[in-house]
Amino acid sequence: MSKFPALLNEKYDESLGKLQYPVFDVFINELKFACVLYQRTSEIHFKKLFLPVMIYPWGTERRFNAYVNYLRKRFGYRMQKVAIDAGFTCPNRDGKVGYGGCTYCDNNAFNPSYCNANTSIYEQVEEGVRFQKIRYKNAVSFLAYFQAYSNTYDSLDNLKKIYEQALAHKDIQGLVIGTRPDAIDSEKLKYLSELAQDYFVTVEYGIESCYDKTLRRINRGHDFATTVKAIEETAGFGLPVGGHLIFGLPGESRDDMMEEASIISQLPLTNLKLHQLQLFYNTAIAEDYLQNPEDFLLLDYEAYKDFVIDFLELLSPDIKIERLAGEAPPRFIVANQWDIRNDQILNGIEQRMADRDSWQGKRFS
Secondary structure, eight states, X not given: OOSOOOSOOGGGOGGXXXXXXXXXXXXXXXXXXXXXXXXXXXXXXXXXXXXXXOXXXXXXXXXXXXXXXXHXXXXXXXXXXXXXXXXXXXXXTBSSSOBSOOTTOOGGGTXXXXXXXXXXXXXXXXXXXXXXXXXXXXXXXXXXXEOSSOTTOSOHHHHHHHHHHHHTSTTEEEEEEEEOTTSOOHHHHHHHHHHTTTSEEEEEEEEEOSOHHHHHHTTOSSOHHHHHHHHHHHHHTTOOEEEEEEESOTTOOHHHHHHHHHHHHTSOOSEEEEEEOOEXXXXXXXXXXXXXXXXXXXXOHXXXXXXXXXXXXXXXXXSEEEESSOOOOGGGEEEXXXXXXXXXXXXXXXXXXXXXXXXXXXXXX
């Protein structure tokens, strides 16, 4: 894929006669246009030449397949998530497959202030919609995001009551359900697929790692085969499937993490969140880091930009990218704190991609 076509070419405007002296070209905003000074006899002609913009396989100018563009194309306008804490737990917390939960987890680090499991689902939605309308002036419709813990870890009857409380709000057009791959079954997926006839419904799985040794060390309580089965079964019901992957988990090398791009690309994922490991106070993984720092590959912001770009180049261009890095309040973070806001992180990564002439899937095969 060549970067741009030739810029100085007599064919651009034959009415100007023969191009005698191409004096300069000015490259602005990724060469979206060039200015060329022409000289013919005694006249100076200055003409702005608009050039074709590079459109990537996913149909936009952005150098990765952005999930936000996918939603905007699907709905025709901005769609914003409203997070909900429905009071769920996880099977590696309540004793079914373990205790203590995932070693890195602290839901308080990413739950918005309006999320409170002691408040009704409808009230959380109402408060979340009000909050997002202030924050994003052009947000008109919303997706209820069941985020905290495992949001399918209950009986189907109870899940129906919980989900339908959120869908009762007039501004909610669908559900995003975050869960674990060992907390889903065909009965629940069948119900969600029926719900998807009238609403947008997607299931988002915590993949975290493709390696069983890592999953054991972080106390996930399931293996990677369970993840693959859940993703494939969910896609088989015609539901969009999201995934979440963490970079920097203990025992994983740079090569290990790069290899995950190939593994992930073989799965029927719709969208993917990428996240650098952040070590939170009072978590088991923070203690693991203090005891075994040599087992952790924690990248600073500059190194992470090149790392995640290398990963994207190896990833299938069909997978939409919902997040390229994580952000949490500094008061929670004991190590690997960047002190950079998420929008600045994203802008920095996209600028580095432009500097490197990189795009998602550039080295995918």
